[in-house]
Structure formats: C-alpha cells, structure tokens
Amino acid sequence: MKISDVAKLTGVTVRTLHYYDEIGLLKPSEVTEAGYRVYNDTDLEVLQQILFFRELDFPLEDIRNIMQNPAYEKERALRKQKELLLQKRSRLDSLISLVDKTLKGEQDMSFRQFDTTKIEEMKKQYAEEAKQRWGDTAAYAEYEKKSAGYSDAQQNMLDGEGAMILSEFGRDRFLAPDSAETQALVKKWQAYITSHYYTCTKEILSCLGQMYVGDERFTQHIDQYGAGTAAFMAAAIEIYTR
Numbered sequence: 001m002k003i004s005d006v007a008k009l010t011g012v013t014v015r016t017l018h019y020y021d022e023i024g025l026l027k028p029s030e031v032t033e034a035g036y037r038v039y040n041d042t043d044l045e046v047l048q049q050i051l052f053f054r055e056l057d058f059p060l061e062d063i064r065n066i067m068q069n070p071a072y073e074k075e076r077a078l079r080k081q082k083e084l085l086l087q088k089r090s091r092l093d094s095l096i097s098l099v100d101k102t103l104k105g106e107q108d109m110s111f112r113q114f115d116t117t118k119i120e121e122m123k124k125q126y127a128e129e130a131k132q133r134w135g136d137t138a139a140y141a142e143y144e145k146k147s148a149g150y151s152d153a154q155q156n157m158l159d160g161e162g163a164m165i166l167s168e169f170g171r172d173r174f175l176a177p178d179s180a181e182t183q184a185l186v187k188k189w190q191a192y193i194t195s196h197y198y199t200c201t202k203e204i205l206s207c208l209g210q211m212y213v214g215d216e217r218f219t220q221h222i223d224q225y226g227a228g229t230a231a232f233m234a235a236a237i238e239i240y241t242r
Contacts, residue, residue, distance in 0.1 A: 001038065001040070001044070002036060002037070002038060003017050003018075003028070003037045006039050010044075010051070012051070018037075020047075020050070025050065025060060025064050026043065026047055026050060029042065029043050049067065049078075050063055052077075052081045052085075053066070056081065056084050056085065056088065161192065161196075165189050165192055166229070168188075169185060169229050169232060169233050170225025171226070172232075173226050173228055173229050173232040177235040177236040182232075182236045183236065183240055185236070186205075186237055186240040193205075193208075203241070206237065206238070206241040208237070209234045209236075209237030212230045212234045213230055213234040218230065
C-alpha cells in the first residue's frame, strides 16, 4: 500500500508518516527504486499500535523506546492500552457529567474531574514496565548509556555489522542448529549485542530467540536473509542457551 493510500485509510498525514520513518518509529517494508514508500499489513499493525499510544498522549520518544525494547509484547501492550483508555473514558464521563450539572445550574467546585494525576501515573508506570520486565536493570542501563552516544553514522555502521551477521545465519540456515559452525555464529551474535547495546546474558538471548519467531515483525525482517532464517536462529539460540 502506497503512503498516500495509508494516509487516506488512517487519517495520518503523509508528512507525519514521513516523519515516523525519519525517526525510526515506523519504517515502510519496502522503498521502490523510484523512492516510493510501500507499507504492508504488518506495518499497518505497527501504525495502529502507535496511534493507540498517541491517543493516550504518549510522546513519540516514549513510544519508540517502548516498542523497540526487546521486552515489548503486542498483546500485553494492548491490554495496558485498554486499561488506560478505560481510565481516560471514565475521566471524560466525569467531565460530561460536570457540564450537565453546570447547565442545570448546579455548582461543583471541587475540580477533581479535571485531575489527570491517575492517568499520568499509569502512563509513567507503563513506560517503566519494560525496564522491570526485562529482568536485568543493569543491562538496560548499559543499553541506554551505549546507545545514547551513537551518532547516525555510528548507528548505521552497527546496523550494517548486525546485518552481516544475519546474512551469515541466512547463508548457513540449512546446517544443523547444533552444529559447531552454527553455535559459533550464535556466540558471535551474542557478542555483537553485548559490544554495542547491552550485556546479552543467556537469559536475555533466550528471550530474543523466542521473539524472533513469536513476533511477526522480527520474523519478517530476519527472513529477508532467507526464508526460515528466523526459525533457524531461534532453534540455534535455544540449543546455545539450554
């Protein structure tokens, strides 16, 4: 689906979609030779998640940090978003009731209906949840420290290095997951993550392996290096971390 079609379908302007791409929040699955952005169903699902967060007034920076965190789970996110939306609806219902009372000449000067403290507290709790669920606060702090100082050029270099390792997985995907070559490649991937992002313990690596096949976005990205690469990586990581 072209970017103009996505804009018509969702009500999100083309300019906004361009900006989401620029900041790495939502990148199209394909960019044609002519430079046209093309979005697939998975991209639209990600956009829907973003719009849920925006409806709850999450800053774009927080949305990106939440959705790109290795601990991010779509189903859990939806449950949290529902909880926040219900809280928001309750507040709106209270405000509507206050308007009705005022129209009838009744006075209610408590101003409690305007209070957003509870919603803000829930949002803050949600933004912090990824750190708590990761189970390794030191690793998360290390990730933030390392990634904060990367320039765009450095980040592109790292992405390129990671892509090279993924291409090796794609090349070797027909080998046995427990072969010496494959297990050495898993160790290389673990070292890459540790070197550039955070200390990738076997526990964290195991979770990542499950995400590679449990999250369609990861699967689709990794399988660019060959159909079945994500499943191959997951199986190899499971053996490595067992």
